[in-house]
Amino acid sequence: MTDPTRPRMRWYTLLWVLLLSLFIPLGILLATTALAEHEFRAVAVSLGATLLIIGLILLLLALSRRGALESLYARRGLKAGLAVTALFTASLVIPSEASLPRKDIRRFTTGTQAYDASTQPGNEIFTQIEKKQASSDKDVMTFSIFDVCVGKVSHRVSRDGEVSPNRVEVINPGILTQKLKADAKALGADVVGITELDPRFVFQKDNEGNPVRLKHRYAIVLGKGLDYKLSHPTAPLPWQSLYSSIPEEVAAVLSGRQVQTATQIPEETLNEYRETLEFFSDGGRTAVELASLIRSYGYPARAHFGRWSEVQVVPLAIMAGLGELGKNGMLVNPAFGPRGSFPIVTTDLPLIPDRQVDLGIQEFCRACAKCADACPPRAVPQGDPALVNGLLRWQVDGTKCFSYIKTNPKCMACVGACPYNKKDYFVHRLAVTAIARKSRVMNWLMLRLDNLLGYGARSVRVGQEARKTLVRVPQ
Amino acid sequence: MLNLKVNFQMKWYEGLLWAVEIGLVAFGLWALVDTLMISCSKAAWRFLLLFLIWALPGAAVLVFFRPGRNAQDNA
Ligand code: SF4
């Protein structure tokens, strides 16, 4: 029997309880996700918030049972709170941020046909090449500084090859496209997108200064995400005082040329370098193997990766629907943010291309500047985008970036600081979907939440500490 | 003044079942946290689910069955 003297719960109190209850599973999900990412501040904040919400619900229930919410002020307060919450929720989903005009690469870009890859900033360090004559005359093995570091032969030699004389007849390009995407994933790609190879994005000269001859119809863009735990600056300590000499020592140890170093390099630092360099090397392997598979179908195919690319990666990846260009100059993918590597396979195999996507990432970048704040040499611009090659975008100062990377090859401050740099978990996918609504309030909220949870804080801190060192150490 | 009065009584085998239930849930939570720490989110939730499923029959016994008067007298 219900107690007739006990006040009944009002509809608006019940609504408040239900509304607050929604945040309990969200808080638990966020806490467990953060635990999987080893983001302990985020775990503490989300668990604390969940407990606070549970406390609030219990308080509401207790007050309601005692009839303490029956006063005029309390009733009006609860109703007004509901109205404000409804308005706030609406403002989160109603698009209020103007879409960036000139996002469509196909329509607006003026292209980079005359681009000479040998003039890319940083070419002088990344292609310090050692050529070795292998057993076969044709097989010139090429080592880049990265390959020396990880002790791996570059895949460059296998980028292209003989096409099988038995050409497979393609009856249904749609099914073939699906199969090829599945094959690419089996070979190690996390995401795959296909686009027509726009000749505006084919280089005139490769990074050794040789003319590029590439007339393939399609580009298959393979996206691989670096392990989340590696996507932050690795500073070989004590880098504050010995800034420029340590990376060479790390390289020497990784390549096995040196065992003892003048400065004790922590094992963790060495491992972070090794795993990161292996990741970038592995992207090339996936592209080389996919190209070889396509050639076995009787169609030409060539792999492009790292400095061995003959095409512009970022515009092709955007056209293939793999993300948007962020303020930090990286392609930001919804699954792994800016920590991706995008090897490409160009081919004549008939395929169905994907479409460019608009996820509101560039609009979010307008509200955010974490990468610019974290970048030690201030290579990432602050403020609004400018018109570059017909597109509205932020232009990273490549010369500043690479002159810094010479002394610290695994900088990544702009990657680690980015709010999109998360593991591909459900709760983060929710956030990406929410940001795609292009609401100013949502962008503001997400950015504040990201800061409160402490994501990217380490990268911003290390980046800013390194910036102070740059002022002290003459370059 | 807060006046707490807690009074409960159970058979030794009920206590044992409670201990088993609490142990299973604690194991599930530990498996959840431990598996999350190696970043296997899906496996973590499945581990928790596995232990909760194991705890279900015992929980059903605790909820739906009480020792009868005879058992209370005999034990
Ligand atoms: S210097 Fe570091 S933070 Fe700045 S753009 Fe280059 S990689 Fe990013």
Ligand code: SF4
């Ligand atoms: S840190 Fe912020 S501004 Fe920079 S790329 Fe990421 S979202 Fe955009």
